[in-house]
Amino acid sequence: MDTFALIMTVGVALFFTYTxxxxxSANAIATSVSTRALTPRAALxxxxxxxLAGAFLGSGVAKTVSEGLIQTPHGSSGMGILxxxxxxxxxxxxxxxxxxLPSSSSHALFGGMVGAALAGGIAVHWSGVIEKIVLPMFISPIIGLLLGYLVMCVILWLFRKSNPHRAKRGFRIAQTxxxxxxxLGHGLQDAQKTMxxxxxxxxxxxxxxxxxIPVWVKIACAAMLSLGTYAGGWRIMRTLGRRIIELDPPQGFAAETTAASVMYTASFMFHAPIxxxxxxxxxIMGVGATKRVSAVRWGVAKNIILGWFITMPAAAVTAAVVFWAVKLVFG
Known part of the structure; x- marks a missing residue:
């Protein structure tokens, strides 16, 4: 096997992790930055x-990616597929x-794997794609929406008699x-996908x-994800932190707690790469809806959701074109 092809593929995988x-990065910190619980650089x-720490917490998601989505390809064409x-x-x-647009890097990777596999004549494990990717893609946002709404309702009820300014200061601290x-959940999920x-x-x-998973792979993937996170994604941060709804500290705390809970459950119980x-x-949408339904800018939300649905097909088509181009050039 061409060592250069292996080095190139691993290098591109690490660059993907950086991107x-x-x-x-906005996923983890947009809410705490927008509510001024943390400064941008401190949050990053x-x-x-x-x-970095989350990347070492498990390996179930990584095994789903490496074994459950496409047949492991062989030879030079297999490296070309990856x-x-x-x-x-x-x-x-x-x-x-x-x-x-806060689309999913994870589903871009999964779409790329499926598209390249089909272009390269490699079997796709459709049952694994549907059970581990497509169904969670629909179920996890619904759970996030409903759970976010419920968590925020509980917070509003528990602190209904509290001084609003004092409560906001407390939640600003809790948001850290x-x-x-x-x-931590982001590292647990996303570093493992590249692994x-x-x-x-x-x-x-x-x-x-x-x-x-070799230790050096864990370290390399975790380090690149961390470096990319520190570089920041300011464009997407504005969309998540302000364009969907203007968040206050209690709402930010509720949204982050909800999302983290869903990610840990998916990772440890189902090994599902959500x-x-x-x-x-x-x-964030569920939390915002507790204020009033119109408080959520549903036009922005609609564009985001549309991006979710086109991510896998778009990445699949791009990957297929790249595979055919590589095959044409290198044979």
């Missing part, structure tokens, strides 16, 4: 550290980042904890025969 970090530094999948995902990440929990792809590349190159973007965005 994932700056694309999705905290998120980067927690992303390379094309990653390039397709990176391209979609950059496009959506430019337009400030909820934002850290959100960032799964790197393990596939190592298997194709016959560097290892098992699907265990989108942190989908969960935090829907939680």
């Amino acid at each position: 994932n970090g700056f694309h999705d 530094a905290m998120a980067a550290v927690m992303n 390379f094309a999948a990653l390039v397709g995902a990176i391209a979609w990440n950059l496009v959506t980042w430019y337009f400030g 904890v909820s934002a850290a929990g959100m960032a 799964g792809v790197v393990v596939m590349a190592l298997s194709i190159a016959e560097v290892q025969e098992h699907n265990e 989108s942190t973007t989908h969960v935090i965005t829907s939680a």
Whole structure:
């Protein structure tokens, strides 16, 4: 197996993780920054550290990505499939980042894998795609929306007799904890997705025969996600933090707590690679709806949800085109 092809593919995988970090950094910190619970740089530094820690908490999501979505390809064409999948995902990440659209880096990767596999004649495990990707893509935002609404209702009831200004100060402090929990869940979910792809590349190159994740892969993926997170994604942060609804500290705390809970449950109980973007965005919508339904800017929300639905097909088509281009050039 061409060592250069392996190095290139792993390098592109790590760059994807970096784009994932700056694309999705808003998921972890937008609410705490918009409510002024944390300064932007302090929030980014905290998120980067927690992303790094979260990457070492488990491996179930990584194994789902490496084993449950497409047949492990072999030979030079197999490495080309992974390379094309990653390039397709990176391209979609950059496009959506430019337009400030909080789409899912995870689903861009999954779409890229499916598109490249189909273009390369590799079997797609459709049952795994539907059970582990498509169903959670629909279910997790609904849970995030409803749970966010309920959590915010509970907070409003518990603090109904409290001094509003004192309560907001308390929740601003509490948000440092909820934002850290959100960032930890982001690392737990998103670093593992790239780990799964790197393990596939190592298997194709016959560097290892098992699907265990080497320590250096965990460190490299976690570090790149953290670096990307620290670079920040200001365009998307504005969309999440202000354009959907103007958040106050109690709402920010409720949204972050809800999203983090959903991510931990999906990771540890179901090993399902869900989108942190989908969960935090829907939680913000649910929290905002407790004020009044019209408080949520549903036009912005509609555009975001539309982006969710086109992410996988768009990344799949891009990855297929990249695969055919690589095959045409290199044979």
